[in-house]
Amino acid sequence: VYDQKTQSGEIVLFVVYKKSPEKFAPLVKEIKKHLLKRGGWSITDVLPIRKLPKTTSGKVKRYELARQYEAGNFSTESAAINEYLESSPETSGQTPIHEIETELLSIFSDVLNGKKVHLADSYFDMGANSLQLSQIAERIEQKFGRELAVSDLFT
Known part of the structure; x- marks a missing residue:
């Protein structure tokens, strides 16, 4: 569609x-x-x-x-x-306890068009594609000033 x-x-x-x-x-x-x-x-x-x-x-x-x-x-x-x-209980993730976790969840959600993402979600749970993972890695690098390989997001 x-x-x-x-x-x-x-x-x-x-x-x-x-x-x-x-x-x-x-x-x-x-x-x-x-x-x-x-x-x-x-x-x-x-x-x-x-x-x-x-x-x-x-x-x-x-x-x-x-x-x-x-x-x-x-x-x-x-x-x-x-x-x-x-x-649902099986999809509700842990509550972010640190401002970095909160910021990371925000970056993921923004790139994934507002989709709610939980700390315990894997790459497959989020439904992110490779382009979105590249965008996420870039935003994390910009926000935290650290280099991040897209492959790190798979793990």
Whole structure:
């Protein structure tokens, strides 16, 4: 899908899922982490759908879901899932105890377009791509006057 705010293409994943959205939400983090780790894909949103839209002849309407997403048709579901993920006990991170930790969390969040990041999050949990990691390393160098290799952020 095309994101007007970032003026770039984003990956949104639609998963056929027929159980309740509350049961789907815990799977989202694992799906994003798996796809980033295995394929390097940074997924913006993972949303459940009851069925794939198809033509009368049975072909999948590939762009229909993207069009609906861009029109805001999935904003309620997306917000509910993200709210659940931010408030769930397994995803809530430690509280920053030092001003450096607070500053680092702020840098990560800024570069990741406001995404809430926790101290215990790994590279895969954050969903950062290599360009974002380069930007983060650069901002850390500017803020703290220390050289930092992007590879350090992987660890």
